[in-house]
Amino acid sequence: MNAAHRPRKRFGQNFLHDPGSIERILAAIDPQPGQALVEIGPGRGALTWQLLERLGRLEVIELDRDLCARLDTERHAHPGELIIHSADALKTDFCGLEQPPPLRVVGNLPYNISTPLLFHLLGQAGCIRDMHFLLQKEVVERMAAAPGGRDYGRLSVMLQMLCEVEPLFTVGPGAFHPPPKVDSACVRLIPLPTPRYVIDPDTFADRTRLAFAHRRKTLRNNLKGELHTEQLEAAGIDPGRRAETLSLEEFARLSTLPSGAE
Template sequence: MALDPLRDVIARHGLATRKSLGQHFLLDGNLLARIVRVAGPLAGVNVIEVGPGPGGLTRAILDTKAAHITAIEIDPRAIAATSELLAVAGGRLHVVAGDALAIDLRAITDAPRIIIANLPYNAGTAMLVRWLHQAADFQAMVLMFQHEVAERIIAAPGTPHYGRLAVLAALTVDGSIAMSVPAAAFSPPPKVESAVVRLIPHPTQPTPALLTRVGTVTAAAFGQRRKMLRGSLKSLGGANLLNRVGIDPERRAETLTPAEYVRLAEAL
């Protein structure tokens, strides 16, 4: 069964992009296929897609040997557009209406699971933080963000983009920018460039309790990143806490490695 061009699907469902939903659609089939290939072989894998929009990325995933695709969408217009693919999916597609931030992806799909998504700009970081806390339950994540956000995910200590997100990512996944996507590739073009990030969970994960404490420490440290740590961490013990774990109280947040943040979290 031949599929209509994505622009026809968009017109048929009145799927003009909405800024409130952070929507920017990719319509180039070759580019969408490249993004899916970043995930590697998908045979036997259950793929989760968040925010399918008109279904372009969904089509590219269906073209692989993925066992099943679960597409989660909050926009009723996009739900209708993506649901058109049910007729050609051979039972491999399930469209879920709802907010991905309020859905436990582990409860609606079986392992092995991979997330492949062009995330909405206004909620992508919040989704990623949640999934990093659940990293052990995913085989991989292939996610598109604004390029600056992608840089924040993989940033190393001492670099301008290093912060709370980079610490959390470093402790839970092996991350890399797999490809850049120019603004002109989207409809409508956003004001910024984008990037596809490939995240592979570490075999051994920190406990949820430890990640929570790391979050507490990094929130305080990076919340006042211009201060020395003895000042930014004053509410958590300041110099006494730092001296207990052998970290110079006059250092600043961006100089600490993820492992040093773990030491501070363990000492709380």
Template sequence: MTLSTRLSDRLAAHGLQANKGLGQHFLLDLNVTRKIARLSGAQAGELVIEVGPGPGGLTQALLETEARVYAIERDARFLPLLVELGDAFPGRLTVLHADALKVQETEIEGSDGARIVSNLPYNVGTPLLVKWLTGPFRPRSLTLMFQKEVASRIVAEPGAPDYGRLAVLAAALTHRKLVLEAPARAFTPPPRVDSAVVHLTPRPDAVAGSRLDALQKVTAAAFGQRRKMLRAGLKALGGEALCQAAGVDPAARPETVDLDGFLAIADALLTKA
């Protein structure tokens, strides 16, 4: 089998189908995967970490940029396909058979400054993003495909229906942009929802340390009861007094409070402690 063979034919030759239990939907259109690779900014010689490569459609597009790819795949069925792909790009594809949620990216050789580019499995997309946003690994950028609903939650602004904890954390740590939308028909098998790609780059003034811990605690409490006023949602942390100390209206709803407001509440919580 040559690399020129269509990805769908390669899958068929190996008798492979998507596993619904793992949230797999294959992106086989190389025109789309090459566009994602371009949007990621991947350059020759750079290391790109990809989660859930599956049959390797996006992997191939990333390798075509002359980047080095470290692919993390949980489903052992795809390892032979990825080995074939690696043979076509000697020395530039490393495949790890593992659960990405358990992988320590900082232990990957050369990972400092690596990019993350992935068509994420639907069932682990949000946990992986939170892991990358709040953990010790600091990628150069993240270019990630999610369900469109999740992508909207990441880039949402205050007052928008999708604005919530994920948007606040992403805004505190990165510059966010929705860069591509992909209809369900672009995937095999087609999911029931459309998808979208979000590109995130770390902020030079990203929140860190105890301030990040406090922000996570405040947003978890506030959006855990998003229909209630802040004074009620934050009652266990100080409620009205905490909001007043931060200069934030205790009667405000969480979805109307911007990043600066939540940071002020986090800082007030630290001062209180």
């Protein structure tokens, strides 16, 4: 057994250790033999070894080389095939991993990369069956938020257009070492076969980003230079509204409008 690995702040490491929380996460994932599953950030292996026992084969992506070496040493004590990728999940081609899609993706995600990683995975959703993540509770609330509230934003719109978002349960700071200063939550994401509405993905992403660029500003101001006020009105969208009040269907409508200059 290797000496205890000291959590590294620059990697945002908070290692899960609470047996009860681990069991709840495993029950939510319900891994079955033969399924293609990849774990992001296995850390000390709290979930890893139990996933491997149930699956027989598991791929993991770990940025910390010391943890990769630790996992490599310890895997000989566990049955099954563990494939270790010493890599940055933000730069990983998930569709090109060793196991054939559809993939199941799981992970206790570092808070500092959770949002960019979710967007990275959205771009590869076509080869993903589902995702189960431990995230900062505030992030999960934003992911599942409805229009009109302060939690509703670009992340909510992008995820809900392409996935079913299901918050599962909260995990307190004491389940981790070191304990974070905030609560965490487990969430399930299931990519949809097609987006909820007909969209051009690139235009939809770009218009959504612009609409939320300055939350206190109206659509008229945030989309100036991209769309005419008259275009918004013709599409049945009041230019004086803020992005946080728009439904998914209205964002889809925005993405169908031809670019114009104010």
